[in-house]
Amino acid sequence: MNSLRIDSDRFQHDFEALARIGSTAQGGVHRPALSENHLAARRWFRERIAADGLEFRQDPAGNHSAVLPCPHAQAPTLLLGSHLDSVPNGGRFDGALGVLAAYEVLRTIRDAGIRLPFHLEAIDFTDEEGTLVGLLGSRALAGNLPPSELAHPRGGRAALLEGLHRAGLQESEIPRAARPPDSLAGFLELHIEQGPRLLEAGADIGIVTGMVGIGSFLLTFTGRADHAGTTPMHARRDAGLGAAEMIVQSSLAMRSFSDEVINFGHIHFSPGAFNIVPHRAQLTLEYRSPTQAGMDALKSTLTELAHASARKHKLELEIDEQGCVQPTRCSPGIQQAFRQACKRLGLKAVPLPSGAGHDTQALAQVCPAGMIFIPSTGGSHNPEEFAAWPACVNGANVLLHAVLEFANDFAGG
């Protein structure tokens, strides 16, 4: 059993086939959640599962799985997986590698004829990236998707309804994707690091200790639309200037934070003409911290700065909170299983927090959950993100042996 390994060629062949779906000229993929490209990737996965003679499962949140059932029908399920959707013009590794590694582990265990004390399921979660809602599939499965987020999704209501319709899903049925917590043995995820720390540390595997909390706001500054030629600078109420001030001041304020990050990803000025002072500026703001204290401090600092920018430029300000994810700790038992697997495989592992949200975060609310990172370059959410193939294979083998470790502990416990 200790010498069992995943099939690198089969894994790579599938990875490359999948990367062609929604591929971009820059070498990445464009598969926003429930877009035509994303649905094509999901069809490919479904057909792959059928061709391999495995059981396919789809739930009312659109999550797609391959299932390796255990003879005991009442046994719980160990989930492995990630997501096939991407950010707009994203990279090939983010999410997709985790789904295929999970699937490869499942095939390896099936082919080896290993009998596990739980059902094993390799799952592709819907809309992890948040083009529509964010962690839609994993939170629905965890029974933890507030109806308010479907009513006011961060990508807009129209986009959500359009996506659900395109995928043949019913909004009213989504809550039925929730699984009883005692039916879940745990969740394991493999993901690229999307940051420089593993390479800097010379490590093969990062064992994730926890995930940052993520909050987001839509800020709307409102002033007055004036003729940009006849209105002196001092007499304006320029909403665009208020928004720009907010970006610059927030960037300066972040010097007082170490583990926290923010982002202003989208901005819009109305009416948007060369010669009219913008009367409205809308700005999206996302903030992250690994601790609840950091989340609270960031939130109060940023809302104070937004109010100060509005006051300074005589603007009105509306702050709409767009949902918030609490910081999450990974299961110590699963971290231990990953450590044991790395040891067995002779790989150097380091513990580290995740700056990104992942499906693991949603599952950690209802069952033991944990994840590993493999080293990657080129940042993330862009076509340059890259992981060397041997690193991908290492990660999949760690996932495989962590499942076997987990099964031992499960049987023993």
Added chain:
Amino acid sequence: MNSLRIDSDRFQHDFEALARIGSTAQGGVHRPALSENHLAARRWFRERIAADGLEFRQDPAGNHSAVLPCPHAQAPTLLLGSHLDSVPNGGRFDGALGVLAAYEVLRTIRDAGIRLPFHLEAIDFTDEEGTLVGLLGSRALAGNLPPSELAHPRGGRAALLEGLHRAGLQESEIPRAARPPDSLAGFLELHIEQGPRLLEAGADIGIVTGMVGIGSFLLTFTGRADHAGTTPMHARRDAGLGAAEMIVQSSLAMRSFSDEVINFGHIHFSPGAFNIVPHRAQLTLEYRSPTQAGMDALKSTLTELAHASARKHKLELEIDEQGCVQPTRCSPGIQQAFRQACKRLGLKAVPLPSGAGHDTQALAQVCPAGMIFIPSTGGSHNPEEFAAWPACVNGANVLLHAVLEFANDFAGG
């Protein structure tokens, strides 16, 4: 002659009748150039001229005039006027007041039996606002409308052709609207200020010294799209932050300028997602100055600031110039005639530059041209723009007496 005044009631009655044509629920008017509403306003003007027993004239650019001929057929023409078109959902005063003041002055002079040494013509210029081309009628009359602007009009080629067709005009005939410069004695325009300076100065009349030059840029900052959770703040190349820094720094730099203004009217971040650091930020920048020295100083200050913002945030920068209009000086003789008229009427006049472009700018290329502003509130290019009626009457009386002054100088000169 010194006691001659325009007929306030007749002027107001016409102003209110005209304001009903294309009126909006917000209290403004919607009369984009050569739209049905605009053509209805022009028909009203033509019928008014006919009803008053005055001579009507239309030229191949669609300019409409009432003419009070002088006995000497070879005498040149003094033009008075403005425009009846509006921006979409504009106000009632911008342009329309100037046409009706011109027309009221012409009627007053006719009724008083005054003989002038030139033909007097109250003119409505086509498409001042630029829904189609911008200063179409006045530049055609001045023989200064480049064919390239008809070939690539800012409102689009289809809209231009549709508008000309609707008005019964032929594109190929437009150049025939050009008048020989020596047939033009001068041009006088009355307009609302569209800004707060006259009210702040407690003045009745603004005598325009010149019209600002207008330059515009499209600025493109390019950095790197990173994951907003996994990339530390210091490791980013955030194009949005560079653009925001440019807006804030430019606003601070404008404190060193007095008669100059700038505007950032439009902005776009790519890819535009909550959780991706923007790799590209595009920004439109318009700058205006009444002097060429001011234009040059602004241009160099702003381009330096853009480069500094790019350097500070490790971004690339592209600056595309989007066209430039040179500053125009108003005729000193006409400014003097306006000053004399204000003195005679006991009105407080202040000199000031115009921050907006006007038909006067086109006429100033070929004949002595000048304009006055009357105090207005509510900014401009919106339904709230407003001028108190006594201020409108003051303006029309200044226009009347400036014509009489100009006639004296003309006869004497």
